[in-house]
Amino acid sequence: MTISSIVAFSDNHVIGIDNDLPWHLPNDLKFFKRTTSDHTIIMGRKTYESIGRPLPNRENIVITRNEDYKAEGVTCFNSIEAAIEYCTKEKKDEIFFIGGAQIYSKCIHLSNKLYITRVHTTIENGTAFFPELDWENWELTSAEKQTKDEKNAFDHTFETYLRSE
Numbered sequence: 707m708t709i710s711s712i713v714a715f716s717d718n719h720v721i722g723i724d725n726d727l728p729w730h731l732p733n734d735l736k737f738f739k740r741t742t743s744d745h746t747i748i749m750g751r752k753t754y755e756s757i758g759r760p761l762p763n764r765e766n767i768v769i770t771r772n773e774d775y776k777a778e779g780v781t782c783f784n785s786i787e788a789a790i791e792y793c794t795k796e797k798k799d800e801i802f803f804i805g806g807a808q809i810y811s812k813c814i815h816l817s818n819k820l821y822i823t824r825v826h827t828t829i830e831n832g833t834a835f836f837p838e839l840d841w842e843n844w845e846l847t848s849a850e851k852q853t854k855d856e857k858n859a860f861d862h863t864f865e866t867y868l869r870s871e
């Protein structure tokens with residue numbers, strides 16, 4: 707099973723402001739949809755509540771310590787390990803950790819593939835950050851530069867990495 711993490715972060719590693727995304731980048735949302743559709747996405751409870759609904763055409767898994775947490779159209783687990791065990795048993799081909807900061811900080815070391823959108827700007831008032839990685843352990847396998855336009859406020863680059871160690 708490929709265990710992937712998918713994230714968009716700024717030059718200073720900001721991923722969120724006040725439980726929302728720092729930007730509106732429709733091009734990145736399309737990339738996210740294209741990449742994760744027909745797969746399983748795993749997210750922290752705060753990211754789920756920020757999105758506000760299960761994302762269609764994907765199995766949605768929410769991680770929470772609250773054993774009574776329920777939301778329609780999502781499967782809940784009380785630990786990351788329990789979610790991975792379930793996906794392994796279900797013989798998923800690729801699963802995606804989709805954030806937020808707490809989940810990335812615990813799941814990057816479990817991942818063997820990263821989809822990173824580098825958003826080429828500095829966000830001054832960020833409240834959620836992508837963790838520092840040991841980049842020596844990761845091999846860049848593709849990079850696709852996207853130029854800002856009337857709908858997308860910032861230049862951004864879609865990068866894919868595979869774990870090299």
Ligand SMILES: NC(=O)c1ccc[n+]([C@@H]2O[C@H](COP(=O)([O-])OP(=O)(O)OC[C@H]3O[C@@H](n4cnc5c(N)ncnc54)[C@H](OP(=O)(O)O)[C@@H]3O)[C@@H](O)[C@H]2O)c1
Pocket residue numbers: 712713714715720721722723724725726727749750751752753754756769770771772783784785786804805806807808809810812834
């Ligand atoms: N730019 C991007 O690509 C991107 C992607 C996703 C999210 N975001 C942003 O990230 C921010 C949210 O990140 P966040 O760090 O505040 O929250 P989060 O990681 O989405 O969710 C945190 C919650 O997940 C649960 N949790 C975390 N670790 C757990 C564990 N080991 N076992 C069981 N449950 C666990 C807890 O839920 P309970 O409190 O219910 O126990 C915790 O409060 C938002 O601003 C969002 O917009 C950005």
